Each structure stands twice: as structure tokens, then as C-alpha cells.
Amino acid sequence: MMWVTHVVFGLLLYIIAVHLGFLPYETSYFVIVGIASLIPDIDHPGSKISKLLRLKKISEKLTHRGFLHSAYPALLLFLGAYLLACYSGFSEKAITVGVLLVIGYVSHLVLDSLNPTGVKWIYPRAKVKGPIKTGSYGELAILFVISYALSILFFSSVLRMLINKDTLLMALGISIIISAAMGGEVIFRRS
Secondary structure (H helix, E strand, O other): OOHHHHHHHHHHHHHHHHHOOOOOOOHHHHHHHHHHOOHHHHHOOOOHHHHHOOOHHHHHHOOOOOHHHOHHHHHHHHHHHHHHHHHOOOOHHHHHHHHHHHHHHHHHHHHHOOOOOOEEEEOOEEEEOOOOOOOOHHHHHHHHHHHHHHHHHHHHHHHHHOOOHHHHHHHHHHHHHHHHHHHHHHHHHHO
């Protein structure tokens, strides 16, 4: 799947958790989930996160859709966050960050499970795969549905928090700009 699909799906899962009252809303949490949703692709030298973090040499030594595309690293992230929470006196923020990392990471694996290459959830066994190719119209349809759901949930969550019309209009404008930018990248990428 394309990086933008991974990020938008991770954000959707975060907003669902916020909407259901499981996690607090905080702008910085969008960044954490977005980055976590790209972490599994560190094993691919051409991925957005490998380029962004300049990890090409490390990426070249890893097998794409290998160990990093399994449930084990997600468990290690959660365990690391739990240990951090223990060390910090069970700070709510440390626990929340751990949950956000797992949400982003697992959201990536779920989407990659829809791809013909699939994911070995229990590495090196238990491969789960689907029919949707990266960059295909099927993926674009998924991206559209996820983006639409994210927009609806985001606005309903924001509406509950906002009482000022100017702030609401600013949030609406920012969301429209972000949606247009994401849509533009997908459209131009296909040409």
C-alpha cells in the first residue's frame, strides 16, 4: 500500500479510539500515529520513512515484508512503552504513547494483509494476503473510504470541542487543504 493510505488508516483508528472515549485528543498524537504507521516499511529502501530518516543502508540489509511486517515488533513497541510507563510512575501520557505506537504499527500490517504479497503475522509463518495491489484502483477506493470516514469522525469530534465559529471554519479549511493535497498526490502519482 502507498504511504498515504497507511497514514490515513492509522489516523482513522486513532480518531475512532478518541470518538469512543478510549484515548484523549491531542494534536501531537496524530504525528505519533502517522509515523508509527510507516515504521514497518523501514525494511524497504524506497519507502517514505526510509528516505525521510535516511535509513537506506539499514533498509537494504532487511527483507521487505519480513520480520518487521509481523506482530512481534508491535509487541516489542508495546512492551517498551509499558516499561517506560513503569519507569515514569505509570504516567498516563507514556501509556497513551505506547497504545498510539501499536495502533499505527498494527494498522500498517492490516492494510498490507490486503496486498497479494501479504504479511506473515507470526513470522515466518501465518501469511495473510489479499487481492489489492499497491497503487491500484482498489487501493484508491480504500483510501477514499478511509479518508471519508476519517473526515466525518474528525469533524464530529472537533465539533464537540469547539464552541467558536471562527475556530470551526479554520479547522474546516485546514482539513480541506490537507484532503486536497493528499488527493493531488495520489492523482499525480497515477499519471
